[in-house]
Amino acid sequence: MTPIIVGLTGGIGSGKTTVANFFKDLGVPVYIADTEAKALMNRSKIIKRKLVQLFGDQAYIDASLNKPFIASQIFNNKALLQQMNAIVHPKVAKHFANWVKKQESDYVISEAAIIFENGSYKKYDVIITVVAPEDVRLKRVVKRDDSSSEKVKAIMKNQWSDKQKTELSDFVITNVNLEGTRHQVGKIHAKILNSATNH
Template sequence: MKKQITQKNEILQLGITGGIGTGKSTVCKIFETLGIAVYDADIRAKMVMVTDNILKKELKKAFGEEVYLSENEINRDYLVKTVFSNQTDNSKVEILNSIVHPAVGRDYQNWYNENKDKSPYLLKEAALMFESDSYKVLDAIIVVHAPLEERIKRVLKRDSHRTEEQVKAIISKQMPENEKLKRADFVIYNDGSHSLIEQVLKLHEKFQSLS
């Protein structure tokens, strides 16, 4: 695990990633209570998917008109079943990412311009940070880790519309956990035996000292 950060941005920009159900959002809420601005790529992507007309046209072209229930509502059940149903074929996942990630990248740049003077450092939360290559423009990456069984339980409790098979299909499309851990600069363990608050506070102190 890296102990030093070679800062390449004017403002320290850090990524938080981890597979579905690892607890990234919980970790980010702790950082937010400490006054840190956090960009939630998942939430922002959902917003962009219903506000960016160019993106909407590209999604309809790739996956059909059924991808939208209305002009302002995406058909999430249809999209999940269409994109993630085949655990051995990643082609539709790659198409979806190639359409959505550039739009989210543009949105992040706008968010950065709005928040760079409001926070000692900035955090970007994204499940597919390594897969999308968005980590390359950030100064360091934090990976949130949790046992697979616990992740599945969390997602099923949080997303009642999902089935266990759907959750496992999504996980199968994400980068393997051991690969994420290899690439991590810092790891936060959300396994019930480590204090999230203590881990976040230690990192917060380190990042503040670099800002």
């Protein structure tokens, strides 16, 4: 039986990883797309070759992805970002499909930041969006990434608004305090398991 595929998303600083970990605690297999994408960018010879063609030799240092350089290149360059995603995303999608086949669970979660922005949201059976007030998200990211609020705001501007995302989501988790978030995760978990039984 194919498991239900759940997409877990949310804007920067909303707390997707925290929510993903709560689902993991309940025994749900979770695929972190960003982590897997970075691993593939370091591992796949095809991706490496194409990224060097796109960004030049500085894309890698000692065979490892030069993350600060790539980030600086795509920061305000949408076309370059799209070209990079066109190289990486299909490989990640293939890797995810193979991963799903190995899971023995009623449902699995793919945690990914831009499923609405890149149109991949249509591929999921269920979508959960994590939201939090913008000022809370801003504080979290500035603290976490040691980043400037201007930089974080620029990233936010490139992402869909919470309103746009929630209108296309099956479930919305408001992540302001941990206990409340954990409680919401538990309720959604029960609902998805219930629909899996009737799947």
